[in-house]
Amino acid sequence: MSLKNFNIAVQILKEGVEVICVNQVTTEEEYNNNVFWVTGSDENGNAITTNVCPHSEITWTKVKEEMDKL
Amino acid sequence: MGYIGKTPTPQPLTATDIPDLPATKITSGTFPALNGSNLTNLDAADLTGTLPAISGANLTGVSAGKVLQVVSAEDSSERSTSSSSFTDIVSASITPASTSNKVLVIVGVAGIRRDSGNGYITAKVVDGSGFSKSVGHAMLYNGSSGALRIGSANGSFLHTTNTTSQKTYTVQFNSATNAATVIVGDNGSSVSSLTLMEIEG
Numbered sequence: 001m002s003l004k005n006f007n008i009a010v011q012i013l014k015e016g017v018e019v020i021c022v023n024q025v026t027t028e029e030e031y032n033n034n035v036f037w038v039t040g041s042d043e044n045g046n047a048i049t050t051n052v053c054p055h056s057e058i059t060w061t062k063v064k065e066e067m068d069k070l
Numbered sequence: 071m072g073y074i075g076k077t078p079t080p081q082p083l084t085a086t087d088i089p090d091l092p093a094t095k096i097t098s099g100t101f102p103a104l105n106g107s108n109l110t111n112l113d114a115a116d117l118t119g120t121l122p123a124i125s126g127a128n129l130t131g132v133s134a135g136k137v138l139q140v141v142s143a144e145d146s147s148e149r150s151t152s153s154s155s156f157t158d159i160v161s162a163s164i165t166p167a168s169t170s171n172k173v174l175v176i177v178g179v180a181g182i183r184r185d186s187g188n189g190y191i192t193a194k195v196v197d198g199s200g201f202s203k204s205v206g207h208a209m210l211y212n213g214s215s216g217a218l219r220i221g222s223a224n225g226s227f228l229h230t231t232n233t234t235s236q237k238t239y240t241v242q243f244n245s246a247t248n249a250a251t252v253i254v255g256d257n258g259s260s261v262s263s264l265t266l267m268e269i270e271g
Contacts, residue, residue, distance in 0.1 A: 003150045003187045007251040011152070018153035023258065038153040044196070044244070047155035 009066035020049060031060045050062045066067075110142045134270050138167060144266040148181075152251040156194070156242040158170075159254060162239040162264045164229050170271035177205050177210045177241055180222040181260025186213040187250025189201045194224055195264070203227055203240070210252060219256065228269070238265060 006025040010017055018038035024033050036049035053059070118165045137225060145160035179193045190211035196202045206223035231237055241264050254262060 003148055003253060007152065009187070012239075013271055018151075018155070020149070020151045020153060020157045022145050022149050036157075038151075038155055041155035045136050045156050045244075047151075047153050047244075055265070065195075 003056055005067045005070045006063065006066075008070060009063045010058060012066050014055050017055055019045065022049060025063075028064075031063065041044045079168050109199060112211060136270040138171065138268040138270055140163065140267050142263060144261050144263045146261045147256040148253060149253050151243065151251045154244050156196075156244045159193075159239040159241040159262050160244060160264050161238055162266050163236050164266040164268060165236045166234055166268055168271065169232050169234055171231070172269045172271055173198075173231055173237065173239075174228045174267040174269055175203070175229055175239060176226040176227065176263075176265040176267070177261045178222055178261075179205055179241060179243065179254055180262045181219075181256030182209055182221070182223065183217075183253040183255055183256045184210050184250045185217050186215065186251070188246050189215070189245050189252060190256075191243055191252040192246045193241065193254075195225075195239055195241055196243055197229075197237055197239050201229065203229075206220045206242075208246065208263065210250075215250075216232025222260070222262075230271075239266060 003021050003024060006021060006059050007019070010019055020036040020038060022034045022036075023030070025034055031066055032051060035053075036047070036051065037055070038047045038052060040048045042065060141162050141164045143160050143162040149157070149159060151157050159179065166173065175195060177195055182191055184191075187210075191209045192207050192210070193205040194202055195205060203225070205225040209220060209223055210217060210218050241262060243252070243254055256261075
């Protein structure tokens with residue numbers, strides 16, 4: 001359930017953003033450790049990711065606000 | 071024993087000449103070697119006891135098909151992606167003993183879900199050296215939007231590696247069209263797995 005709300009919140013903030021998550025995202029620590037933002041793909045189609053969100057529209061504070069509305 | 075007249079011709083004894091010989095009277099001598107062909111009327115109920123421990127090394131008459139080693143890994147994490155680029159679920163490594171051996175790959179991707187949208191999921195197994203096998207394509211596709219769950223996708227295949235170097239197989243998934251966030255390991259209560267068996271070639 002926690003991943004469901006996180007993903008809904010992220011898509012509200014920026015539709016179509018590509019993000020990979022593991023386990024759960026309910027705290028800022030989990031947001032920093034369990035969320036992988038997709039920045040591209042390699043020659044085999046594997047996602048290239050970063051833990052640092054490259055989307056200025058998305059921050060933990062904004063994500064949390066959206067999650068709390070759900 | 072004494073006798074009168076001509077000396078009798080010695081006659082060999084047979085078992086029929088001693089029909090009532092009790093076993094306790096057989097106190098010395100050597101039995102001939104026995105083998106399985108002598109046990110023509112042995113009842114299965116008389117076969118009691120414990121078999122000795124055996125291993126694959128005892129199967130000396132088997133020329134191929136022996137399972138030489140088994141490696142497995144599991145993952146029960148809930149994982150989601152909204153990207154069409156692939157991300158890992160679970161990996162396992164095996165080092166074949168011979169280039170003629172094969173690796174039986176058994177994979178299960180469990181707890182497949184989407185919460186909204188009309189996207190679908192693709193799962194595959196790769197080895198990092200160009201090998202790729204689909205486990206499931208267009209899973210969750212039903213032509214409409216909305217939440218959808220399926221239990222699991224499973225597959226198995228035999229891979230000829232042609233190497234004695236370590237092989238690492240990885241199960242991956244993606245959101246095939248970027249049209250929805252897709253999830254495996256639904257709520258952390260499902261276990262995806264990867265089992266590798268080296269089969270003697």
